Amino acid sequence: MIIDAHAHMMTANMFKGVTGVKPRNVPQKMLESLQHSVEDNTKTWLEAMDRLDIEKTVFMSTVSLNDEFASFINSSSRFVGFARMNPTLPDAVDILKKELKLGMKGVKLYATSGEFNVGAKEAWPFYEYCEKNSIPITIHFGVTIGPTADLYLGNPIHISRVLSEFPDIRFSIAHFGAGFFREALMLKYKRENLYIESSGTNNWLLHQDNFLTLKDVFRKSIDVFGVQHILFGTDTRIFPDGYREHILKQQQDILKELKLNEGEIEDIMYNNANRFLSG
Numbered sequence: 027m028i029i030d031a032h033a034h035m036m037t038a039n040m041f042k043g044v045t046g047v048k049p050r051n052v053p054q055k056m057l058e059s060l061q062h063s064v065e066d067n068t069k070t071w072l073e074a075m076d077r078l079d080i081e082k083t084v085f086m087s088t089v090s091l092n093d094e095f096a097s098f099i100n101s102s103s104r105f106v107g108f109a110r111m112n113p114t115l116p117d118a119v120d121i122l123k124k125e126l127k128l129g130m131k132g133v134k135l136y137a138t139s140g141e142f143n144v145g146a147k148e149a150w151p152f153y154e155y156c157e158k159n160s161i162p163i164t165i166h167f168g169v170t171i172g173p174t175a176d177l178y179l180g181n182p183i184h185i186s187r188v189l190s191e192f193p194d195i196r197f198s199i200a201h202f203g204a205g206f207f208r209e210a211l212m213l214k215y216k217r218e219n220l221y222i223e224s225s226g227t228n229n230w231l232l233h234q235d236n237f238l239t240l241k242d243v244f245r246k247s248i249d250v251f252g253v254q255h256i257l258f259g260t261d262t263r264i265f266p267d268g269y270r271e272h273i274l275k276q277q278q279d280i281l282k283e284l285k286l287n288e289g290e291i292e293d294i295m296y297n298n299a300n301r302f303l304s305g
């Protein structure tokens with residue numbers, strides 16, 4: 027069994043709520059992907075998940091408090107929703123409470139493109155609430171296609187102090203830090219509840235000043251994070267290209283090449299995500 031810890035679903039209605047996007051910058055494929063209803067998405071996702079033995083998928087919302095996203099998440103017990111949040115807003119806790127009411131089970135912070143600093147003191151009441159209520163948080167640091175991206179805010183080091191102040195929050199760094207792999211590894215120093223997640227094309231590797239391959243990245247993550255703190259994900263948006271099976275296959279092959287035993291592979295593909303989600 028598999029849990030995909032990072033995927034997306036977006037409708038035209040949701041897309042309207044994404045800030046900073048100029049219509050001329052929207053790729054054709056994205057426009058195509060938005061032509062599908064919530065029902066289309068539910069059906070197509072469940073078909074893919076059945077076929078590939080994926081028990082659950084975690085969906086990262088790209089907008090906040092969206093009814094269509096909520097109705098999608100609530101259309102199957104196999105879908106898990108993460109709310110897009112700005113933790114530094116004065117009413118962040120209230121917004122989060124509303125998101126939880128809509129059925130969200132965790133939070134996604136877009137550090138690089140959210141125009142806030144994840145380490146800012148203004149965000150601490152929000153973290154306090156997450157810690158008390160056992161809400162997991164996934165953060166996208168590093169490079170991103172997001173239109174308002176600012177790499178200055180995308181360094182995982184910003185979360186360093188938060189990790190020590192709120193040691194019980196389960197944090198996950200998406201896409202192996204998307205270019206800030208070194209910083210993600212440093213952050214793990216004596217941090218029990220920090221996870222790293224494998225989703226996406228990992229094309230950030232091209233922009234590194236070293237010659238790491240994805241296999242090296244997995245090997246090093248296993249050394250530093252341990253097999254119990256790595257989450258598998260694909261970053262699939264199912265329309266128009268379908269489930270990213272090539273990423274699933276590539277990562278499964280790497281784990282086998284690294285000679286992990288079955289139990290260790292199951293940790294990365296399934297057990298860790300369960301622990302990350304529910305504590």
Ligand SMILES: [Zn+2]
Pocket residue numbers: 032033034086261
């Ligand atoms: Zn994503």
